[in-house]
Amino acid sequence: DIVLTQSPDSLAVSLGERATINCKSNQTALYSPDKYYLAWYQQRPGQPLRLLIYWASTRGSGVPDRFSGSGSGTDFTLTISSLQAEDVAIYYCQQYLSTPWTFGQGTKVEI
Amino acid sequence: QVQLQESGPGLVKPSETLSLTCSVSGGSITNYYWSWLRQVPGKGLEWIGYVYFTGGTNYNPSLKSRVTLSVDASRNQFSLSLRSVTAADTAVYYCAGSNRFYFDVWGRGALVAVSS
Numbered sequence: 684d685i686v687l688t689q690s691p692d693s694l695a696v697s698l699g700e701r702a703t704i705n706c707k708s709n710q711t712a713l714y715s716p717d718k719y720y721l722a723w724y725q726q727r728p729g730q731p732l733r734l735l736i737y738w739a740s741t742r743g744s745g746v747p748d749r750f751s752g753s754g755s756g757t758d759f760t761l762t763i764s765s766l767q768a769e770d771v772a773i774y775y776c777q778q779y780l781s782t783p784w785t786f787g788q789g790t791k792v793e794i
Numbered sequence: 795q796v797q798l799q800e801s802g803p804g805l806v807k808p809s810e811t812l813s814l815t816c817s818v819s820g821g822s823i824t825n826y827y828w829s830w831l832r833q834v835p836g837k838g839l840e841w842i843g844y845v846y847f848t849g850g851t852n853y854n855p856s857l858k859s860r861v862t863l864s865v866d867a868s869r870n871q872f873s874l875s876l877r878s879v880t881a882a883d884t885a886v887y888y889c890a891g892s893n894r895f896y897f898d899v900w901g902r903g904a905l906v907a908v909s910s
Contacts, residue, residue, distance in 0.1 A: 722896035731798075731900040732888070743898065775839060779895040783854040786839040 685710050685778050689787035696792065702763040704790045706754075706776035713739075713757070713780045720780035723752055723761045726789075727772040735774075736761065768794065796821035798889050798901035806883075806908050812876040816889030816901060823847050823865065826891035826899070828872045830863065833903070834885045844892070845872055879908045 719739035734743040736752035802814035830842040843853035845863035865872040890897040
């Protein structure tokens with residue numbers, strides 16, 4: 684199985700400041716043939732999980748442009764450029780290059 | 795807009811079978827690969843497997859021997875059956891839809907406890 688490791692496990696960011704979450708794959712570049720098979724999700728209490736980013740850098744429908752994804756090879760990043768109160772949540776990366784699809788352990792973002 | 799709703803017992807006895815159903819509204823069940831995932835409280839997400847509307851399946855090897863996923867297109871529903879459960883299967887179970895890659899629609903989750 685592909686193991687994804689996120690860092691940090693948690694972070695506290697002031698309103699309006701930048702939050703950066705990393706996701707590292709242990710086995711292989713999540714790339715085939717011209718896309719990176721990585722997504723990011725947001726989990727807020729009591730809410731369904733929400734797709735934020737897919738193909739490593741494409742924003743999901745209705746996702747604010749303060750959320751951006753980047754990376755290559757085995758290392759990927761989710762950036763929230765200006766943290767808002769509603770961004771307090773747990774964020775997960777997920778690989779869909781090969782089954783079993785796997786997730787990172789999650790990063791908790793607080794204010 | 796597609797919405798998903800999990801339903802089923804919230805308590806299952808050890809060694810019995812956990813059964814959950816996910817109802818799809820606002821769209822056709824033929825448009826997605828339908829997955830079940832679970833999250834042990836305080837832990838990360840684990841993908842259990844997916845079923846396509848044709849009945850084709852793909853399971854996580856870690857659970858494959860105990861899992862059956864099925865779909866009822868006439869009811870716009872798909873289901874999870876997990877056999878021989880133990881306390882380690884206590885989790886929030888989510889249904890989700892994907893285009894065979896990323897999940898772009900999720901249910902809110904259903905907590906299932908395994909206890910006598």
